[in-house]
Amino acid sequence: MRLDKLPFEVFNTINKYHLVKPHDSIIVAVSGGPDSVALLKILRTINLVKNLHLRLFIAHLNHQLRGSSSEEDAQFVRNLSKDLSLPFILKKVNIQKIADQTKCSIEETARRERYNFFLESAQEYTASTIAIGHTADDNIETFLHRIIRGAGTVGLGGIPVKRPLATGSTIQLIRPLLFSWRREIIEYLGNEHSSYRTDATNYEPLYLRNKIRLELIPLLENQYNPNIKHLLMQLCQILNVNNEYLASKAKKIVKDSTIEERKDLYTVNTRFLANQPKILQYLVLREILMSMQIPLKEITYEHYAKILDEITRKGKGRHFQLPGKFYLWHEHGMLHFTKDPLYKPCMPLSEIAVQIPGTTPVYPLGQLISEILDIQDFSLEAYKKTKTTYEEVFDLERITMPISVRGRKDGDTISPLGIHGHKKLKDLFIDKKIPVKERDATPIIVMNDHPIWVIGVCMDNGVKVTLRTKKVLKLTFMRNRKTGQVCTDCTKHT
Template sequence: MIQEVSDFIYKHQLLHKKSTVIVGVSGGPDSLALLHLLHTLKETWELRLIAASVDHQLRGKESEQDVEFVKSICKQWEIEFVETKVDVKTYKKESSVGTQQAARELRYQYFREQMEVFQADYLALGHHGDDQAETLVMRLTRGTNPDGLKGIPMKREFANGHIIRPFLSVTRVAIEEYCKNNDLTPRIDPSNSEDSYTRNFYRIHVLPLLKQQNPNLISNLFRLSQTITHDELYLNLEAEKVLKQAVTFSSDTKEASLDLHPFSKYPIALQRRAFHLILNYLYHTMPDGLSYVHEDQFFEIIHNSKPNVTIDLPSQLKMSKAYDFVHFYFVKFESEVKAFHLPLQVPGSCQLLDGSKLTATVTSNPDKNTKYLMSFAIDETFAFPLIIRYRKPGDKIRVKGLNGRKKVKDIFIDEKIPLSQRDTWPIVVDQKGNIVWIIGLKKGIVTDRDIASSNFLQLHYIKGNM
């Protein structure tokens, strides 16, 4: 097995000479065999090895003894050793996650800290081919996209270095045989024989049945994961090009706008990957609720003949089609929208929630009106101070050339303003409730009289993220 793992390390460049390697060691067969094998290769690669062990405090004295066992092995083999205890039960309660996830997050947090302390190049972990097979079968059963079938990566960035998994090319049986041949007596976690955890259930009940049908299952699934990894790398690079052509990301807020004209020219395979790249950008952590259903909804709305369609995605993210664009944005709390009410003194200025700024000045020589600069003749009909707010149900505005008033809603429709932006579009009103300006869209008529005025109110809007 030493030669097989050595070849795997060389082929995939998992190590470089004179590197510092932290090895996660629990005392079980996989991690103990990994520590022993890397210790055997230590001189060849000129490695500095540090074993790191974590007591999750889930099995009382037994878990303490596991750490003491690893400590004694490291003393015997003259390997540096670090250890810690973590409170999984408290973290699980505070974070509302399962036991295994809580343990994993705390364990990796400690590994990250040690990587920085030792300025290590690698964190070596004992995941093997059977772990990879279990992961792929579990994901296939739950439902996943092709990216999920890459499985456990053999190497990925972590802290100031990389995580490496040199055992992914070998089986659990081979590791157990290695332990036997090298007189290693690993600790056995009794919880591994319980099928209450999902992974244990697959390992105990599902994988043996599949191996009966195909003894080469582990190696076949490993090759599949490698093939998909290479294919996904290429296709994602191509999908990045699609994003550059068709998607605009907000620099200040987690929003994205997809232009359907260039986007529709690309193959569905790239469209699908572009959709997932957008989600990767928007979500800090991918929510568990994402599924094939949302991918199907994405394709439904881009091919829907309706000009306005909105879909709810997990974690308050909305996907809203508005004519030739699809907008992705996180919904603001309704209370925050309703409460938005800013006074604007004249002269004076104020800053809006999205960072935009509105300035009011009085001048006898106003500039020419533009989309974001508007002037009004001042007389006694203006009721100051002005108010900046969002739209309300039934809002109407008087505009030049129309008898009566027009619904603000209809103006948004005429101007093809996306649904996602309508409820937070800034509107300027006076103290009497007259709409003075739907910023960037329509100027309101405040009085019916012709005004001969030497003073003008000039409003200047400096755009933020609207």
């Protein structure tokens, strides 16, 4: 048995782009319209002729937007599943109600609910793939829609033939009909004597996409170029090739410029980033936002331009907020991205007496451990080789008890080890390039209300260990893995 023309072309697309593998479980999204019905029948035919042993599931989401017509669509797809002896998955969602509650458009709400349904179905039936019936016509409509709405070069690449269902997901979304034209699909269904449902709203110029399909594309074909759809499709493919190359370069720059990467925080070296071509700077930001699962639809060109302008400016650190409660701050050649509020109110560190020897909680940052050691049992040279920035030793005889731990105060000074004279902590933080957000979260050990150790930064000359030291006070600060964030109220002290 041989494949007919359209199924053969779709099979070639599947092979070229590695859309499915033998024995895959595939959720086929079927609305009842011609594209989805053709997709289902073509996949079923390919499966039988090529003996791929695919497990196909028919999934239908009833949007409840067209009254009895929506119910009839669902029943049509149910009957189709029976005719083809394939499992049927149905879900009803009141799109209008959800759109009203979330204040989103009908189109955006329907799209979001569809993809949620696909994910639920794939997880329930252990499917690796979601197949959708987007065609070449859909790709052209999307291309023009994005031009009108103001997309960048990445968006103008059109609809991808294959992509993860969500960022980081192993479930693949595939579009086997993406290079097939709707007229070919209608012709195929006619030859197969296959019926399908027609949504009357598709022929009403109520939405922008409908206007593009019904008015703009015919205008371009009739008055400018009858081959315009094919040329636009070719342009999409060229842009996709360009985008793939640029994306690979951007990923390498992300890797090379990344200083820190966590679930809720991303930091890049902006001195390195600013030396890259502008288009790659833009794509690097996009890669980072995608990796942090930020909705890119809410990020405009003006947002990208503002960030890229920011990283070239010198002077005091700056911060700003993007849509979706996403925050950035830039200082000392580093750009930090986070989804946690950077600037929520925070309490200054309260002054707490240090338990010597013993453990002193330093809420909410961590705890301070103090020990008293005899100099005979302590090797300063060995200690220097292994010490971290969060531990320090002092000459116990030079310490006047009690000592305390607190946050910084205006006017605090210290005589840094190895330097003559005193230095304001404010200037010390600037010289050491301590980020503004960390300054009020830096614990300070004080004696008679005078700093003797800015933890993680420096200690005071007056309490250092010398050749005459007999007993050593060792302090170790154990920082909690997750500490509070800083706020604008805190940064106003800088």
